[in-house]
Amino acid sequence: MTSTDPAPSGLRPTRQRIAVAEAMASFDDFRSAQDIHELLSRRGEPVGLATVYRTLQRMVESGEVDLLRTEDGEASYRRCSDTHHHHLVCRTCGATIEVEGPGVERWTRAIAEEHGYAQVSHTLEIFGTCAACR
Amino acid sequence: MTSTDPAPSGLRPTRQRIAVAEAMASFDDFRSAQDIHELLSRRGEPVGLATVYRTLQRMVESGEVDLLRTEDGEASYRRCSDTHHHHLVCRTCGATIEVEGPGVERWTRAIAEEHGYAQVSHTLEIFGTCAACR
DNA sequence: AAGCACATGAGAATCATTGTCAACTCGGCG
DNA sequence: CGCCGAGTTGACAATGATTCTCATGTGCTT
Ligand SMILES: [Zn+2]
Ligand SMILES: [Zn+2]
Ligand SMILES: [Zn+2]
Ligand SMILES: [Zn+2]
Secondary structure, eight states: OOTTOSSSTTSOOOHHHHHHHHHHHTOOSOBOHHHHHHHHHHHTOOOOHHHHHHHHHHHHHTTSEEEEEOTTSOEEEEEOOSSOOEEEEETTTOOEEEEOOHHHHHHHHHHHHHTTOEEEEEEEEEEEEOGGGO | OOTTOSSSTTSOOOHHHHHHHHHHHTOOSOEEHHHHHHHHHHHTOOOOHHHHHHHHHHHHHTTSEEEEEOTTSOEEEEEOOSSOOEEEEETTTOOEEEEOOHHHHHHHHHHHHHTTOEEEEEEEEEEEEOGGGO
């Protein structure tokens, strides 16, 4: 199981990487690298900002965390399930729900193929205001 | 018809705004604000970078141009049709095709409603390598 | 022509993200 | 155990896109 690995992928389990992995497991919404850096400092497990960025990048590459661009283009991270999915995010409080849409996956593939595009990937996010924020 | 308005929405048709609007009509892929700024300079219709940014923002707000975030979070702009649509973009050359997916629109709406999210919006882009770039 | 709200642009300021690089740590090896 | 090279870290500088400032210019109305 990949559920509670002490550190990202097959990298050296350093104190810093473990701290970041734990931090990522401690919340459920998307947070910026800076937020995570602060969170770690407050926890008494300070990790250099550059290291936070580097570690997060690694985790994104290995699929351990998802990266989402906010509407103003900033990166935010969240630990997610490992199957392909998209997000329904509350614009106000950040509450996030993972959603799957086989139909959408099929559709994007079909559209791409139809136009002769290969190596297809896609991004799809849904934003709204959740019930609690109304 | 909104096809060849001299300037963005109901704003004053200044030389700069007209130049930007014309520039946007002269290409078919997504370009960064800086690219557009350069293009204008080369054309002999120099427009201040800040003005390019401001004008582009206005055009995005009024729906005259679409804004797309590249994978590294930078904004790029393209003059598009005024109906809601998404993009199939070549990762290599930038060739862009507008696509519509009624099914997807319906799906996102349903998902959001199902989870009690209101004021729903979504972003969806498809990336791939076009036939010419293979 | 006069007045004024709107528009422009050069340059400074922001600010997220990345690059540098010397110091440090891990693990394996003798 | 002590040594060594590859992998890591972090303080700080550097980058680069986007936004702000604000003094100056312009479009349009009266
Ligand atoms: Zn996710
Ligand atoms: Zn998908
Ligand atoms: Zn478009
Ligand atoms: Zn749509």
